[in-house]
Amino acid sequence: MSKLIKQGSIIDDAWLPLNPDITVAAPRQICTLQQWLRLADKNGSAVQLESGEDPAPLLEFLQQIQLVVINFSVFTDGRGFSCARDLRERGYSGELRAAGQFIRDQLTYLHRCGFDAFQWADASGLEAALASLRDFSEHYQASIDQPLPLFRRRTSPTP
Amino acid sequence: MYVYDQYDQKIIDERVTQYRDQTDRFLAGTLTEEEFRPLRLQNGLYVQRLAPMLRIAVPYGLMNSIQLRKLAQISRTYDKGYAHISTRQNVQLNWPRLAEVPDILAELATVQMHAIQTSGNCIRNTTTDQFAGVACDELEDPRPYCEIIRQWSTLHPEFAFLPRKFKIAVCGSTRDRAAIHYHDIGIELIANDLGETGLKILAGGGLGRTPAIGSVVCEWLDKKHLLTYLEAILRVYNKHGRRDNKYKARIKILVKAMGVDAFRDAVEHEWQALKDGASTLTNEELLRARSFFNAPAYQVLDGSVASSELETHCTRDPIFGNWVKRNTQEHRVPGYRIVTISLKATGFAPGDVTAEQLELLAELSDRYAFGEVRSTHQQNLVLGDVQTSRLSALWQELQAAGLATPNIGYLTDMICCPGGDYCSLANAKSLPVAEAIQMRFDDLDYVYDLGPIELNISGCMNACGHHHIGHIGILGVDKKGKEFYQVCLGGSQSKEASIGNILGPSFKQEDMPDVIDNILSTYVALREEEESFLETYRRVGIDPFKERVYVQAD
Secondary structure: OOEEEEOOEEEEOOOEOOOOOOOOOOOOEOEEHHHHHHOOOOOOOEEEEOOOOOOHHHHHHOOOOOEEEEEEOOOOOOHHHHHHHHHHHOOOOOEEEEEEOOOHHHHHHHHHOOOOEEEOOOHHHHHHHHHHOOOOOOOOOOOOOOOOOHHHOOOOOOO | OOOOOHHHHHHHHHHHHHHHHHHHHHHOOOOOHHHHHHHHHOOOEEEOOOOEEEEEOOHHHEEEHHHHHHHHHHHHHHOOOEEEEOOOOOEEEOOOOHHHHHHHHHHHHOOOOOOOOOOOOOEOOOEEOOOOOOOOOEOOOOHHHHHHHHHHHOOOOOOOOOOOOEOEEEEOEOOOOOOHHHOOEEEEEEEOOOOOEEEEEEEOOEOOOOOEOOEEEEEEEOHHHHHHHHHHHHHHHHHHOOOOOHHHOOHHHHHHHHOHHHHHHHHHHHHHHHOOOOOOOOHHHHHHHHHOOOOOOOOOOOHHHHHHHHHHHHHHOHHHHHHHHHHEEEOOOOOEEEEEEOOOOOOOOOOEEEHHHHHHHHHHHHHHOOOEEEEOOOOOEEEEEEEHHHHHHHHHHHHHOOOOOOOOOOOOOOEEOOHHHOOOOOOOOOHHHHHHHHHHOOOHHHHHHHOOOOEEEEOOOOOOOOHHHOOEEEEEEEEOOEEEEEEEEOOEOOOOOEOOEEOOOOEEHHHHHHHHHHHHHHHHHHOOOOOOHHHHHHHHOOHHHHHHHHHHHO
16 A cells, blocks of 8 residues: 655555556546546545646536645646645635646645645655655745735835 | 834744744655645745756845845855845845755845745735935835735745745836836825825736736725725635646736726725725824834935046046946935946856855945845836945946946847746746847947837747847747747837737747847847837837848748
8 A cells, every 4th residue: 555645744645646558447446537527426536636737527526535645747747736726716625636747845845835745656755745845934925725815914114 | 224123023933933833744755745835835945957946035026235245145055056036026035945945935034034035926026116215206105005915925824725826026117117117006195186195006917928008997095994905805816817828827817808907896896895994004104114214324425526537537437437327316415326236247258247256246235335225127126325526436446346338228238037047937048148139239339329228038938038128129929939029119118118029930949139239230220310119119010120030031
């Protein structure tokens, strides 16, 4: 069973990994978008979006989906950050997992965009990566983890 | 100017710690070169031809004397005792050591400076008019909006890995001194029919390989919507900008491909979800931002007395008078003038400034200009608020330090990138071309007779020297391993923006002074009365220039 970071802790993955070669995913298995679209019952489902895949089909099922995985084909492809915010801003509250080729130096940004789980094929760096979640304790912008921008929270007096 | 509180300081300090850890991991081999590259770029560190280059952010070109002294000290301790003003108002160090960059950043943080997002595929330093707050033609000071954008864009979690770099400029005056038409987003403070000042938003301008003039996305936007609207534009770009080809990845390509109307619709669609949300600016925040840019403690002076005294002084001392005429501008407060300090003395790389000069300027700014200095995208420095009666004393001190070259806005005040001497992207050297032209046109009377001319030189397509928008633009090109130079004419960065037209086949480096000479002689022969170079060019077109230059070359 592979490991991942979820909500700040290292845990075992409760889901079966993706298998794009089967038509119908097993119960508790992460689906490709195609497999997921074929599911008759989306309740408790898990789906993985590849870089650039439009999350639009998911939007009307956000209350039913349990896990969305956003797979980064390369860490410099920033589309996943906007995709995550789209899902969270439209009310998705299940697990939102980053997978693939992202790097630990992106964890703060990913977390702020709404990801609460992080998984690499090689789990050996998980312990060290936890530290990167704490790179910043203050931020200027509104984000998923802090919906108020700093200018609405500053307590210092105006000069 | 803006002053950090504990929040700003904490963010900058935590960034230094983060970057130090990244550098350590890179040096220890646990962070690969491929992974480290975008991380160091987002901290302004390039690996260049001879050494790394560190680009330090100067938000909208504003610095205080404490910061100048720190830059001088850093350039001595970690570099070779000089710095360079870039064409986006930033400061560059050409010889830092990669392992010492975290220490440099820690030093910068002590004076509220940083190098965040001065490079990389993210939102870069926001630029503006170097005369903001003191210009006579200003509708409203753009700097509070620049600062609001600076904070919003700094370490923005969603937009750190865009398809390509992203530059924003803001202008609040009748004359555009910030080249807003050539930025990914250009913002102009503008009044609507009711006389309320709001924001006109342009998108899709840019230089580089495919120069483009920005298109109007929104004619007038209430200021409170600034951040949500920017966020909507960036989100459209982040989702839909091309990532398959870095030469087609800028927002200008997306705007062109979609068409501006479809692009605007997409932005509006995103904006509906963000509009009136938490990022909507509050009145308190607008007031807070403005409070940092209140007018300094000007003396109440009689403007007409000050002008007539200055005139008398200028007549008595024509060399001083000439400097006043060329390097100072009218100020919105009576009895004050704006002073531009030319970093374009012949024999020195355009935009370079030594540690000693930085320290002197810090001292002069303390004594003459409320302790503030501005950098310009033309690679000069500005003292914004100097009493007219003290110009002469200031001029004498500048002259003694080689900082009184009276050429602002003229041919020899050229914009020039560091080029092939330093930059690993360059196809050709640019500094020797600039110097050869400065040496050929060392007769100031002739230079003044030519009137205002913007000559811009880039060492490659990336166009850091803004060659497309120079009245005369020079671009270094590589032809089978040899350096050649292409010339374009008729570019302009003003509100009547235009992109230069290519004159014809490129030239050898040693021919460039003659080529420029022929172009200028053609203008002198064809100009009518007070016509400027650009006006003549726009009237007669490129052909007479072409004939003269290529006939002479044959």
